[in-house]
Amino acid sequence: DIQLTQSPSFLSASVGDRVTITCRASQGIAGFLAWYQQKPGKAPTLLIYGASTLQSGVPSRFSGSGSGTEFTLTISSLQPEDFATYWCQQLHSDPFTFGPGTKVDIK
Amino acid sequence: QITLEESGPTLVKPTQTLTLTCTFSGFSLATSGVSVGWIRQPPGKALEWLAMIYWDDAKRYNPSLETRLTVTKDTSTTQAVLKMTNMDPADTATYYCAHRLYHSGTYCFDYWGPGILVTVSS
Numbered sequence: 001d002i003q004l005t006q007s008p009s010f011l012s013a014s015v016g017d018r019v020t021i022t023c024r025a026s027q028g029i030a031g032f033l034a035w036y037q038q039k040p041g042k043a044p045t046l047l048i049y050g051a052s053t054l055q056s057g058v059p060s061r062f063s064g065s066g067s068g069t070e071f072t073l074t075i076s077s078l079q080p081e082d083f084a085t086y087w088c089q090q091l092h093s094d095p096f097t098f099g100p101g102t103k104v105d106i107k
Numbered sequence: 108q109i110t111l112e113e114s115g116p117t118l119v120k121p122t123q124t125l126t127l128t129c130t131f132s133g134f135s136l137a138t139s140g141v142s143v144g145w146i147r148q149p150p151g152k153a154l155e156w157l158a159m160i161y162w163d164d165a166k167r168y169n170p171s172l173e174t175r176l177t178v179t180k181d182t183s184t185t186q187a188v189l190k191m192t193n194m195d196p197a198d199t200a201t202y203y204c205a206h207r208l209y210h211s212g213t214y215c216f217d218y219w220g221p222g223i224l225v226t227v228s229s
Contacts, residue, residue: 001170034215043203043222044154049215087154091214095169096144098154 002026002090004099012107019075021102023088028068032092035064035073039084047086048073078104109133111143111204111220118226119194125225129187129204133218136162136184142207143187144216145178147200155200159207160187194227201225 003026013019023033031051036044046055048064051071061076075082083106088099115127127145134141145157159167160178168176177190187204201224205216 032213036216043219044216045219046215046217049208049217050211050213053211053213055215055217089154089156089216094156094159094167095171096156096159098146098156100153 006099021073023071029092109218113223125191127189149200
């Protein structure tokens, strides 16, 4: 199985901050990585797929980059509605594992 | 417009079999390339991919749970079903179904159901 790690697991930030979350895969997954946002009590929503393609309707302050084993999700200017948990997922090979999550909280 | 919704029991007893149905609209599991995945999330914990069912009736399972899982689709191809045997309190989780998108050579789960919280308790 391909294992994913995320760092940090928790971050405290202020509105307007630039935030970067890293996801690392235990083996190369090319660009088969997606990022999701999840708010309490809700299903995850897709932000980024193919490592860097922004899902339709997602604000342009979100961006993704990386390939192989290291990926990043960046929020260029954190907004109040961005406080949530973020998950990466590899879709290179099954089982289609998720990372352990990064919770973004208000400083 | 794609929508999905999970349905089934919210409380099951240990050793029982859980059967969940994912009813969807806006796509068909008879269309080439379409697939539906099942994912679960224990309270306060991470997401775990469980299984996939594909338009051609191919199935893939998480090896850690493969002996307990069965996914099927109905003949109308507007529903997918997940069965999990021998339920345990550790299986208490919110269970999601999701539509898998294939686009530009990559994949993701682009639409999710709202989830159903299943509690395993005697």
